[in-house]
Amino acid sequence: MRRILAAAVAIAALASTVACGNNGGEATSEANQARGPIKVWFSNNKEEVAWGKQFVESWNADHPNEKVTAQEIPAGKSSEEVIGAAITAGNAPCLIFNTAPAAVPQFQKQGGLVALDDFEGARQYVEERTGEKAKQYESPDGKLYQLTWKSNPVMIFYNKALLKKAGADEANLGTYEDFLATARKIVSSKAAPFAIWPAPSNEFYQPWFDFYPLFAAETGGKLLVEDGKAQFTDDAGKAVADFWSSLYKEKLASQEKYNGDAFADGKAAMTIAGPWAIASYGDKVDWGVVPVPTKTAKPAEEIFTFSDAKNIAMFSACANRATAWDVLKAATSKEQDGKLLETTGQMPMRQGLPAAYPDYFAKNKPYETFAAQADRTVEVPNVANSIEIWQAFRDAYSKSVIFGQQEPAAALDEAATKIDGLAKQ
Amino acid sequence: MRTASKPIRVLQFVALLLGAVLFLFPFYYMIVGSLQAEPESSPAGAFPDPGNITFGNYREIHGAIDLVSSLINSGIFTGGVILGTITLGLLAGYALARLEFRGRGAVFNTMLLIQIVPFQLLTVPLYVLIVRDYGLADSYLGMILPFAINSTAVFVFRQYFLQLPRELFEAAHIDGANEVQILLRIAVPLVKPALLTAVLLTFIGPWNEFLWPFLITKEADMQPLAVSLANYISNVSSRAANPFGAILAGSCVLAAPAVALFVALQRHFVSTNLGSSVKG
Amino acid sequence: MTRLLGKQPVGALFVAPYVIFLAAVFAFPLGFAVYMSFHDYFFAAPGAIVDRPFVGFANYAAVLSDAAVRQSFVNIAVFLVINVPLTVALSLVLATALNKAVRARTFFRVSYYVPYITASVAVVGVWLFLFNSNGLVNAILGPLAPDPSWLVNETLAMPTVAIYVTWKQLGFFILLYLAALQNVPKELYESAAVDGAGRFGTFWAVTMPGVRPATTLVVLLATVTGANLFTEPYLLTGGGGPDGASTSPVLLMYQRGIEQGNPDVASAIGVILVVGALLVALIQRRLLERD
Numbered sequence: 003m004r005r006i007l008a009a010a011v012a013i014a015a016l017a018s019t020v021a022c023g024n025n026g027g028e029a030t031s032e033a034n035q036a037r038g039p040i041k042v043w044f045s046n047n048k049e050e051v052a053w054g055k056q057f058v059e060s061w062n063a064d065h066p067n068e069k070v071t072a073q074e075i076p077a078g079k080s081s082e083e084v085i086g087a088a089i090t091a092g093n094a095p096c097l098i099f100n101t102a103p104a105a106v107p108q109f110q111k112q113g114g115l116v117a118l119d120d121f122e123g124a125r126q127y128v129e130e131r132t133g134e135k136a137k138q139y140e141s142p143d144g145k146l147y148q149l150t151w152k153s154n155p156v157m158i159f160y161n162k163a164l165l166k167k168a169g170a171d172e173a174n175l176g177t178y179e180d181f182l183a184t185a186r187k188i189v190s191s192k193a194a195p196f197a198i199w200p201a202p203s204n205e206f207y208q209p210w211f212d213f214y215p216l217f218a219a220e221t222g223g224k225l226l227v228e229d230g231k232a233q234f235t236d237d238a239g240k241a242v243a244d245f246w247s248s249l250y251k252e253k254l255a256s257q258e259k260y261n262g263d264a265f266a267d268g269k270a271a272m273t274i275a276g277p278w279a280i281a282s283y284g285d286k287v288d289w290g291v292v293p294v295p296t297k298t299a300k301p302a303e304e305i306f307t308f309s310d311a312k313n314i315a316m317f318s319a320c321a322n323r324a325t326a327w328d329v330l331k332a333a334t335s336k337e338q339d340g341k342l343l344e345t346t347g348q349m350p351m352r353q354g355l356p357a358a359y360p361d362y363f364a365k366n367k368p369y370e371t372f373a374a375q376a377d378r379t380v381e382v383p384n385v386a387n388s389i390e391i392w393q394a395f396r397d398a399y400s401k402s403v404i405f406g407q408q409e410p411a412a413a414l415d416e417a418a419t420k421i422d423g424l425a426k427q
Numbered sequence: 428m429r430t431a432s433k434p435i436r437v438l439q440f441v442a443l444l445l446g447a448v449l450f451l452f453p454f455y456y457m458i459v460g461s462l463q464a465e466p467e468s469s470p471a472g473a474f475p476d477p478g479n480i481t482f483g484n485y486r487e488i489h490g491a492i493d494l495v496s497s498l499i500n501s502g503i504f505t506g507g508v509i510l511g512t513i514t515l516g517l518l519a520g521y522a523l524a525r526l527e528f529r530g531r532g533a534v535f536n537t538m539l540l541i542q543i544v545p546f547q548l549l550t551v552p553l554y555v556l557i558v559r560d561y562g563l564a565d566s567y568l569g570m571i572l573p574f575a576i577n578s579t580a581v582f583v584f585r586q587y588f589l590q591l592p593r594e595l596f597e598a599a600h601i602d603g604a605n606e607v608q609i610l611l612r613i614a615v616p617l618v619k620p621a622l623l624t625a626v627l628l629t630f631i632g633p634w635n636e637f638l639w640p641f642l643i644t645k646e647a648d649m650q651p652l653a654v655s656l657a658n659y660i661s662n663v664s665s666r667a668a669n670p671f672g673a674i675l676a677g678s679c680v681l682a683a684p685a686v687a688l689f690v691a692l693q694r695h696f697v698s699t700n701l702g703s704s705v706k707g
Numbered sequence: 708m709t710r711l712l713g714k715q716p717v718g719a720l721f722v723a724p725y726v727i728f729l730a731a732v733f734a735f736p737l738g739f740a741v742y743m744s745f746h747d748y749f750f751a752a753p754g755a756i757v758d759r760p761f762v763g764f765a766n767y768a769a770v771l772s773d774a775a776v777r778q779s780f781v782n783i784a785v786f787l788v789i790n791v792p793l794t795v796a797l798s799l800v801l802a803t804a805l806n807k808a809v810r811a812r813t814f815f816r817v818s819y820y821v822p823y824i825t826a827s828v829a830v831v832g833v834w835l836f837l838f839n840s841n842g843l844v845n846a847i848l849g850p851l852a853p854d855p856s857w858l859v860n861e862t863l864a865m866p867t868v869a870i871y872v873t874w875k876q877l878g879f880f881i882l883l884y885l886a887a888l889q890n891v892p893k894e895l896y897e898s899a900a901v902d903g904a905g906r907f908g909t910f911w912a913v914t915m916p917g918v919r920p921a922t923t924l925v926v927l928l929a930t931v932t933g934a935n936l937f938t939e940p941y942l943l944t945g946g947g948g949p950d951g952a953s954t955s956p957v958l959l960m961y962q963r964g965i966e967q968g969n970p971d972v973a974s975a976i977g978v979i980l981v982v983g984a985l986l987v988a989l990i991q992r993r994l995l996e997r998d
Contacts, residue, residue: 043645046658073645076658080638083965087551087642091558092753108968113755195841202859203945206966257859259945261835262671318752390967397775401950405859435906439804446801447818450874453833454821460833511728519725526718534722541733542927543984545935545957548977551750551970552736559753576728579928583883586920590890606717620886628879635826653826660828671832678829685824686817693816 034120038322039069040329045081045100045312046074049281049346054099056341057333068325075100082108089114089317096320097330101148101313103139104207104382104389109315110147111386116316117145121327131334133353138225138381139313148313149330150351152342154276155307155375156215158295161194162288164271168193172290175272178245181295185254188271197254199270202404206392210308210382211274213399215294216242218306218380227383227391230425232418234395241297243410247403257404276310277347277372291371309379311351343369349376387424394420461485461675484676492655493648498684500567501651504640505633507571512629513622516576520584521610525596535585541578554642569643570651574633580625587621588614623695627688634685656681744974766975776976779947779954780983782865786955787933787987789869794929795922798877802884803914816885820878827875831942834871858944864953868939876932880925887921888914923995927988934984937961956980 044054051074058072075081075098082105088094089112101109109115118124125146128136132150141147158175165172168191170184185197200212213234214226220238227233234242249255256264265273266286273279274294283289293305314333320326332338339350340359347369349355355373356363363370382388395417402413459474464481488494522528523535553573563569591614599609615622637657644650650658656677712719742748744766751757770776805815822830837843838857845852853860857867891914899909915922936955940947946962947954956976964973 074647074658075645076641080641083638084642086750086965086968087554089752090551090750091555091564093558093564094752111968112750113752113757201945202948204948204951205946206962256840257855257949258839259835261832261839318755387967390969393962393967397951400948405949407950439807440810443801443804443815447815450822450878451818453830453837454825456833456836457825457829515724515728518721522718522721526713526715526721528713528716528718530719531713531722534726537726537729539927539988540737540981540985541729542931543934543981543988544733544737545937545960545977545980547937547957547961547965548740548974548981549733549736551965552739553732555750556732556735573732575732576725581725582928583924586924587886587890589920590887590918592892606715606721617890618886620889624882624886627882631824631879635824656826657828674832675829678826682821682825682829686821689820689824690813690817693813 033321034116034323036322037068037325039067039071040097040320040322040326041071041073041095042097042099042329043073043075043095046076047346050099053342053345057338061329061332065325068322068328070329085109085114086112089319092319094317094319096322096326097314097316099151099312099314099333101315103148103311103313103384104392106139106148106313106315107141107384107386107388109317110141114318115147116318116320116323117147118149118316118327119145120323124327127331131353132351135351135379135381139384141384142386148315149334150311151313151334152346152348152350153309153311153376153379154278154348155309155372155379156211156274156276157291157293157307157372157375158272159265159275159279159283159287159289159291160272161265161268162290164188164193164268167191168271175292176295176299178241178295178297182245182248182252182254185249185272186252189252189254194269194271196256196264196270198249198272198274199256199260199264200274201259202250202255202257202400203259204396204400206389206396209392209396209399210310212246213242213395213403214380215274215308216245216296218308219294219296219300221306222304223306223378223380225380225383226395227385227421227425230385230422232421232425235414235418238297239414240411243399243403243414245295245297247406247410250404251406277349277369280368281347291368293375303374304378305375306378306380307375309376309381311379311381349373351376353377385425386427391421391424394424457675458679461672461679463672484672485680487673488656488659488676488680491659492652494652494680496648497650497652497655500649501634501653503567504570504651505630507567508574508577508633509626509629511571511575512577512580513626516581516625517584517615517622518610519576520581521588521614523581524585524588525614526606538578538581542582550638550642557643563643565644565646565649567649570640570649571633573639574636577625577629577632580629583621583625583628584618587618591617619695623692627692630688631685635681652681740970740974740977743971744978746971748971748974749968750970762971766971767979770972770975770979775951775954776956776959778951779956779959780980782953783934783936783955785865786869786872786936787930789866790873790933791926791929793870793873794877794880795925797873798880798884798925799915799918799922801877802881802888803910805881806885806888816881819881822875823878827938827942830875831939834943838867855949859949861949861952864944864949868936868943868953869933871943872932872936872939876929880929883921883925883928884918887918891917919995923992926991926995930987930991931984934980934987 044050054072058070062069073095075084081100082102085094085098085105086108089109094114106115118128128146128150136150139146139148139150160172160175162172165184165188168184168188170187174180174184188194188197201208217226217234217239218224220242221233224233224238233239246255250257260269263282264270265275266283268287293302294307296305314330316323316326316330334350336358339352340362342348342350343359343362349372352358355376356370363373382392385391398413398417402408402410461484462475462480462482464479464483523531523538557569557572558564561569561572563572595613596609599613604612635653637653640651641654641657647655660674660677745761745763746759747762748759749757801819805812805819835858840856845856853863857863895913895917896909899913904912935957937957940953940955940958941961944953947958957980960973960976963976964970
């Protein structure tokens with residue numbers, strides 16, 4: 003044991019000398035002017051890769067001295083891990099076309115991101131493109147570290163055949179009361195084992211697909227945390243928690259995780275998902291789509307939801323930032339946005355989307371509903387400790403709402419106290 | 428060795444068979460599931476249904492992944508690790524078990540420590556070290572380095588060398604053999620089963636490892652099979668006709684070479700000549 | 708000279724490459740983790756100017772006062788109490804049985820080894836299917852099935868994970884024992900037979916002492932695997948559910964360190980875990996390697 007201790011002390015001493023050897027800042031203004039070849043990363047989702055390929059090819063054909071090299075990163079859980087490690091090692095690419103807004107505060111704290119405000123006209127470009135919503139993506143220091151790119155506003159998909167089998171009216175999902183009544187019919191008639199099956203697991207991002215969209219709808223677009231204070235302890239937050247709590251208590255939603263897609267497999271008659279799902283449910287399920295429910299009926303055009311957006315960020319390891327900025331603008335031009343919409347079915351974050359691409363939406367009716375919804379979305383709050391806050395929320399929600407170990411109202415109050423502390427730091 | 432009476436042998440056989448069924452069932456289910464066109468999650472799905480069989484899941488993998496280059500990358504990665512472990516790890520294991528030298532206790536305890544440290548604790552600092560300080564991003568060497576000598580295997584070697592009777596080594600010393608000769612001519616042949624066990628154990632680690640080679644290589648043509656399959660799984664799982672089947676098919680593809688290797692090597696796990704050679 | 712370098716200094720030469728390897732790859736990150744645990748640390752880009760003050764034992768205090776962390780250590784204790792004895796007993800008994808000339812020996816060995824070599828993602832998928840509320844296991848148990856079902860039941864989640872890991876790893880430990888059994892001299896069995904020892908007597912008096920180094924190995928490796936438990940609660944119980952009943956320290960390290968960007972807190976958990984596991988391992992070694 004003594005030997006181990008001695009070795010450990012020696013190792014720690016060695017590490018501390020290395021750890022302190024950080025050298026100072028770089029000449030950022032020089033990098034901001036520089037042009038040359040750059041690297042970018044795309045998500046590995048098939049359609050996005052196809053879109054990325056055509057974009058890179060068209061860019062490279064016009065810019066032989068500023069070539070773009072593209073690589074894929076996983077779309078799944080580990081991408082934030084990979085990006086975080088790359089920032090620390092100093093080998094992050096110039097642009098990542100799949101930056102989760104929830105991870106932006108962390109990347110920023112790491113010194114990994116370039117503020118877009120450094121480039122002329124950037125602020126104006128983003129505001130013209132996205133409108134009012136762009137405000138949600140501003141960081142606490144007042145700067146913009148992400149270019150609003152695309153969203154996947156989530157809505158309720160329902161399985162027409164299963165609802166019919168249950169003898170339920172498909173138009174009757176607007177209020178909590180109606181939704182619960184329909185859910186009871188689905189389960190008691192054995193049309194499907196469960197009415198709806200959000201993942202009941204404990205990952206920090208799961209609230210985005212159960213609590214948060216309904217909270218956004220109930221509050222008319224409030225964020226989880228605003229002005230450094232948790233917002234979900236009011237009547238709206240408690241009503242949403244009680245609603246989900248009833249679904250779990252009456253076994254209308256499952257406490258167990260489904261291995262696969264419960265909606266696609268007919269194990270649940272409803273699901274919460276964004277437009278990306280249309281392609282995969284397309285011919286498997288005869289589905290319809292409605293906005294998420296609210297406590298008392300609201301017209302569809304007043305209902306907010308969660309955006310599930312992915313943005314583009316520029317990383318500080320980038321040497322040729324002037325080129326990167328040009329690529330950023332070119333990739334989000336009206337033409338490229340249109341191609342993105344066509345190949346992926348995801349919603350470019352532009353104002354007045356349906357009007358901008360009338361031909362596409364005329365041909366692809368199902369997407370039109372989502373395009374309309376895309377105007378009313380809320381994002382995750384852009385605050386420090388963002389992921390820790392979501393994890394604290396999920397822990398409390400899981401304990402009370404899903405597993406019924408505590409009163410939801412009390413659990414939410416406790417979580418709010420913890421989150422207020424985290425948001426202050 | 429005594430042979431047991433017949434009823435006991437039958438009983439033993441039945442017990443082993445039941446155990447084997449318990450162990451194999453999930454695996455069997457994997458294969459059945461990977462061949463289903465439509466996911467069938469009821470108990471009936473455990474039996475192949477001729478109307479629901481397809482090779483589509485496998486065909487899709489073949490179309491999406493360059494299996495040959497992935498296999499070559501896996502081979503280089505795994506081969507490098509095995510080579511390092513068999514040569515340098517064997518030397519270390521032998522020294523730790525059989526040779527008295529200053530610092531042996533410290534090395535052994537460090538080895539223990541390394542066993543216990545969870546990889547999640549080291550990932551990011553290790554990544555920074557290998558990429559920034561050693562400059563090994565996007566290289567096979569960077570992929571291999573953290574696994575180059577498998578500490579568990581060193582540990583296994585040590586335990587088996589410890590098990591060999593002391594007299595054997597004393598006799599060899601008296602005959603004037605040096606340590607390298609003793610290791611290669613006496614010790615290694617005697618622990619051949621253990622050696623193979625360690626090779627297989629070493630094989631499984633890098634073969635199934637996903638996160639590290641993924642972190643180190645961003646270019647698809649450098650990625651080992653486990654990485655390409657994980658990528659494939661996260662890609663198709665929401666879109667394939669049968670996502671569950673796609674995952675299972677991917678896992679079968681990954682497991683098949685390992686099972687094949689095991690079947691090929693398995694008869695070497697037992698040596699029959701030990702009893703006589705130890706007598707001396 | 709002998710006193711200074713030991714009886715066989717050539718041993719130092721033999722272990723030198725391994726020691727260099729450990730120093731080059733592990734010493735730095737490990738020392739770094741210890742360093743982080745005493746600072747308000749986070750990973751930053753090269754060149755970024757950040758403030759990371761020394762905070763003494765603050766991270767440790769935070770970790771130890773965190774109910775979730777304490778629960779994760781209790782969970783691991785439950786896990787080890789179930790997993791380690793079960794692993795040792797089953798793998799030794801099965802290896803002994805497989806070592807005899809039984810019919811279809813190859814088939815048996817391969818079947819016991821298959822779970823170990825198959826990637827976790829798939830095996831976990833199948834287990835989820837077997838152990839969910841409407842799964843095959845509950846269908847067989849009928850009215851005896853637990854409610855809530857295995858993996859969402861607070862009392863049963865951790866034991867189910869422990870049994871899963873036993874099953875998944877057993878093939879590897881059987882192999883270790885099989886190899887060890889080759890080195891038990893046959894003469895010992897013969898003389899035991901001459902002395903008229905029964906089957907259990909022989910097992911107790913010859914096999915068990917004969918494979919003791921392997922037992923030490925199995926106990927240690929099983930303990931270490933348990934202490935490093937991560938993939939199973941991550942995949943099998945949806946991130947340590949229900950309500951943290953199957954969270955492991957490494958899972959928390961992953962959440963705090965990598966997901967939430969607090970490697971300092973994660974390192975403190977890691978250091979406590981390593982010290983704890985080391986103590987358990989050294990005690991086990993004392994008990995098992997005593998001659």
